[in-house]
Amino acid sequence: MLSAGLSYILYVLKARGLGAIHSPFVFEFAKKVFFSRERPPIVIEAARKSLENDRRLLVYEDYGAGSGGKNPGRTSKTVGQIAKTAARRPSTGALLWRIVKHFAPANVLELGTNLGISAAYIAAALPEGSRLTTVEGAQPLADIARGLLQTLNYDKKTRVVCQKFEDFLPARADLAFIDGHHTAAAMRDHYNRIDAPILVFDDVHWSKDAENGWKYIVSRPEATVTVDLFHFGIVFKNREQAKEHFVLRWRG
């Protein structure tokens, strides 16, 4: 793993504030989304707390390379252990909520449901009539996620699919959040098999390999606007402006 500290220092050195953004589209997006004080419903954090205290033991296939699964294979953990390690933290959950709220997409796709915490943030931001499809390979995790989304009353606008990403893809969406398998090969594959104008990749600096995956995505000609926020890498495809990569300051 690339030293997270070094990677973060390099990001901080490159990151710019609002004043350095000349693209009106990115300026508006950054102002309203990254620097907004708007907060998602507090019920989601209350639900996270109760998952963190849940001692049920789950035995499941850990598919991911990433913060949620460094050692793929058969594993057993309590719901509480999973909730404390795999899910997006409150600050990135709130950021995801603001991104979805800003673009009001009709169809959102998430790869990597886990216990459903990020799915809850996405669902909370969806306008009336919009839908989220979230994909998880491990059945016990998908079951807990369905329960969480039902408890929060988001079950009518969400669909939890228990399937391996490789079998589920290709797919179309208006916005995709990719938080499953943080390797360059998987990131390339997901980027190429998801037809979506906006893609949000989680943890693009998680490892040297994930950074290589992010570099590949940033280099794609149709990825006209790419934004590096350290925790998230955001891609806008085919925007009518000169291709540009932004490294923007965001502290969460």
Ligand SMILES: C[S@@+](CC[C@H](N)C(=O)[O-])C[C@H]1O[C@@H](n2cnc3c(N)ncnc32)[C@H](O)[C@@H]1O
């Ligand atoms: C980091 S966790 C997702 C966390 C979740 N998005 C959140 O913030 O609440 C990644 C999840 O992706 C799932 N996953 C990873 N690779 C997968 C694959 N190839 N097919 C299906 N599921 C996969 C793992 O089982 C894990 O639950």
